[in-house]
Amino acid sequence: MMLLFGTIPDKNLTMTYGQVRQEGDYLFANGQRFSRTQGTGAMISAALAITNYFKLEAPHVLVAGDIGDGKGTRDIYKYLIEHIVELSPEVLTMHYSQPIMSLMKKFCEAVKGGANRPFLIADAGAMYAAKGAGLAGEFDIFTPDPSEIAFLADPLATHPAYISHHLFDCDASKIPQQIIEAYLLKSAARMLIVKGKRDYIAQGGEILATINEPDVPTLEPIGGTGDTITGLVSALVYAGMTPKEAAVFACRTNRMAGKLVNPTPATKVKDIIDMFPRVCKEYYCAWSGICYMDSSTTAPNTPQI
Amino acid sequence: MNKTAFAGDGIVIFKEVAQAMKGEKTVRAAGYEVKLIAPPPEMRMGCDLALEINLVEQAGIERLFKERNVPYVQVTPLTKGVSRMCDVVKVTDFGKWVMVKAGNMKLSFEKESGLIVNISGGGCPDIPYLNAEMVDKPLASAPHPNKLGYTLCATMLQRAYEEALDIFNGGSRP
Numbered sequence: 195m196m197l198l199f200g201t202i203p204d205k206n207l208t209m210t211y212g213q214v215r216q217e218g219d220y221l222f223a224n225g226q227r228f229s230r231t232q233g234t235g236a237m238i239s240a241a242l243a244i245t246n247y248f249k250l251e252a253p254h255v256l257v258a259g260d261i262g263d264g265k266g267t268r269d270i271y272k273y274l275i276e277h278i279v280e281l282s283p284e285v286l287t288m289h290y291s292q293p294i295m296s297l298m299k300k301f302c303e304a305v306k307g308g309a310n311r312p313f314l315i316a317d318a319g320a321m322y323a324a325k326g327a328g329l330a331g332e333f334d335i336f337t338p339d340p341s342e343i344a345f346l347a348d349p350l351a352t353h354p355a356y357i358s359h360h361l362f363d364c365d366a367s368k369i370p371q372q373i374i375e376a377y378l379l380k381s382a383a384r385m386l387i388v389k390g391k392r393d394y395i396a397q398g399g400e401i402l403a404t405i406n407e408p409d410v411p412t413l414e415p416i417g418g419t420g421d422t423i424t425g426l427v428s429a430l431v432y433a434g435m436t437p438k439e440a441a442v443f444a445c446r447t448n449r450m451a452g453k454l455v456n457p458t459p460a461t462k463v464k465d466i467i468d469m470f471p472r473v474c475k476e477y478y479c480a481w482s483g484i485c486y487m488d489s490s491t492t493a494p495n496t497p498q499i
Numbered sequence: 500m501n502k503t504a505f506a507g508d509g510i511v512i513f514k515e516v517a518q519a520m521k522g523e524k525t526v527r528a529a530g531y532e533v534k535l536i537a538p539p540p541e542m543r544m545g546c547d548l549a550l551e552i553n554l555v556e557q558a559g560i561e562r563l564f565k566e567r568n569v570p571y572v573q574v575t576p577l578t579k580g581v582s583r584m585c586d587v588v589k590v591t592d593f594g595k596w597v598m599v600k601a602g603n604m605k606l607s608f609e610k611e612s613g614l615i616v617n618i619s620g621g622g623c624p625d626i627p628y629l630n631a632e633m634v635d636k637p638l639a640s641a642p643h644p645n646k647l648g649y650t651l652c653a654t655m656l657q658r659a660y661e662e663a664l665d666i667f668n669g670g671s672r673p
Contacts, residue, residue, distance in 0.1 A: 262624050263649050318622030319623050342603065351578075356576055411593075415605060417634075460607075
């Protein structure tokens with residue numbers, strides 16, 4: 195089972211746990227409806243596109259409404275801490291949430307109680323909390339953007355708004371050095387996917403791959419285009435790819451979907467997510483030689499992931 | 500499971516002990532995790548009581564103090580050597596649109612109409628909420644991030660918003 199954890203910007207959404215499905219612009223779980231635009235909703239929606247393509251079990255979600263006061267965050271952490279052992283997900287992705295370090299510490303203690311450790315991915319507030327609490331090494335993948343890799347490389351910062359100026363001022367060419375510094379500080383997960391004009395995939399301080407094609411500069415202003423990479427890599431790991439393969443595919447999928455949409459800065463992320471099934475059908479076989487066939491695709495049919 | 504004691508990364512400095520105690524009561528009643536502490540020597544303002552907070556909740560806590568008339572001196576990171584928030588603003592021209600980046604937050608608007616078309620960056624829960632409340636509204640009438648937001652991400656978005664509004668109103672338009 196894959197579990198996706200995060201807050202939804204709806205103060206009326208009570209804590210919800212259940213398997214997710216999509217209808218139009220909304221996601222549904224356990225009778226509750228919430229938006230799939232931006233943030234956790236975009237991340238879930240991206241993951242769902244991949245599990246649908248590979249005909250895998252749809253993700254389970256643990257979400258709650260939170261508009262920034264932290265109430266929903268506390269609810270989902272409490273549930274996760276109390277139930278992580280019995281839920282025993284194979285992949286757990288933690289996303290938008292108030293970065294409360296004490297809750298992250300409790301979670302990391304609780305997850306050790308299970309027989310099977312989940313593959314742990316963090317982005318957004320959950321990544322801030324893990325770094326701030328000194329628990330980055332408990333995670334398998336972080337997916338920072340350029341501001342956030344500078345934050346991970348700053349030994350003093352507990353939030354990206356307070357990173358040192360020399361780190362903030364730097365240009366993209368400094369990202370490889372910041373990756374090394376983040377690993378030296380033990381502020382990085384086992385793997386980093388740094389999302390930006392050029393995407394970097396790194397492990398143990400070493401850059402394993404970079405992806406810069408297709409180059410679609412207008413993806414940068416579109417809110418949620420980093421969230422989708424987090425959802426994509428989560429589902430691709432769940433589908434059985436190695437972390438490196440999943441990371442490369444996630445970045446390429448996002449870029450290709452962006453290119454197919456031909457976006458402007460006014461494009462919404464849901465338009466890019468809606469392009470993921472087409473990218474899977476048209477490119478995955480050629481990218482990997484690992485192909486999947488159903489009645490609606492013309493791709494070769496073996497082997498399956 | 501062991502109980503983990505609260506450990507924040509920000510500190511609120513007060514002039515008087517009574518104000519610190521009122522501050523603690525006020526934020527605790529609003530559901531925030533806080534702790535009364537003795538401030539580090541370099542932060543002492545003549546009073547020996549301060550409030551340890553989750554720094555990310557700075558915006559919400561400061562707004563609460565203003566609403567409840569709790570006077571305070573400043574909010575600052577607890578970590579020595581980190582004292583100022585990022586104030587670097589970058590502007591990117593996309594032809595019909597402009598993207599303004601402040602810290603980790605980006606706001607894009609249409610030059611002609613001033614319509615906010617996208618908000619990007621950040622990882623705190625109020626950012627998707629602010630996105631829903633602000634996008635597709637004109638800069639001049641959109642709600643301000645510092646009115647609706649609670650976190651440091653919202654504080655940075657406020658900076659991007661102010662810069663964008665200035666550009667739209669004829670400031671340093673690219």
